[in-house]
Amino acid sequence: MIEIANITKQFPGKTAVNDLSLQVNNGKIFGFLGPNGAGKSTTIKMMTGILPIDKGKITINGSNISTEPLKAKYKIGYVPDRSDVFLRLKGVEYLNFIADVYGVSTDMRKEKIDYLTKNFGIYEALNDHILTYSHGMRQKIVVCGVLLHEPEVWILDEPLTGLDPKSSFTLKEMMREHADKGKIVFFSTHVLEVVEQLCDEVAIINNGQIEFLGEMSEMKRQFKDDENLEKVFLELTQNE
Secondary structure, three states, X not given: OEEEEEEEEEEOOEEEEEEEEEEEOOOOEEEEEOOOOOOHHHHHXXXXXXXXXXXXXXXXXXXXXXXXXXXXXXXXXXXXXXXXXXXXXXHHHHXXXXXXXXXXXXXXXXXXXXXXXXXXXXXXXXXXXXXXXXXXXXXXXXXXXXXXXXXXXXXXXXXXXXXXXXHHHHHHHHHHHHHHOOOEEEEEOOOHHHHHHXXXXXXXXXXXXXXXXXXXXXXXXXXXXXXXXXXXXXXXXXXX
């Protein structure tokens, strides 16, 4: 379970996230939506311990990200919104580095690396430097690294950006399978159709505050039957 309780994050001259609370139960795919600058990435960076929390508390499956950072982070698989990391490493070097960090055994890592990279179509590029990868390939290698240690909670910031249709389909299938095992997928995206297809629950954030939080079925009941998520999103996030 992810529990976010009254978190606030301020930057000079701006409150990026303001007293935000939400809960994600096990077995759910949770969509986190909002326009640019709404506070999505700031919230995710606090969830993963990248940014300190000014006020409030975040726990990941019972571990406080502020007071038990290593324990909490071990439970997380995080795909950032930018994949330009460790560019001078070869793909296989990067994946082995991630496996070392999380203590993945030699046998298990080989099996997982082969499985993941073949599924995402980058197996043949493992001995090339990440610097030579396209944006989509870099996104794939980061996703493979995240999934190596089979984390309980996936936190994905715009994970489908740059992926080709086949890889996008593969990742969406993996997301559903992960949730069906009783685990959590928390992801932000601008692709509203994906949210409608995949998500069990959704939150819409604007100006650092939650505008809607609930199940997809609840959203459909609350709004007109013929109104799609795009119309709801625009209505909730329009400038006053």
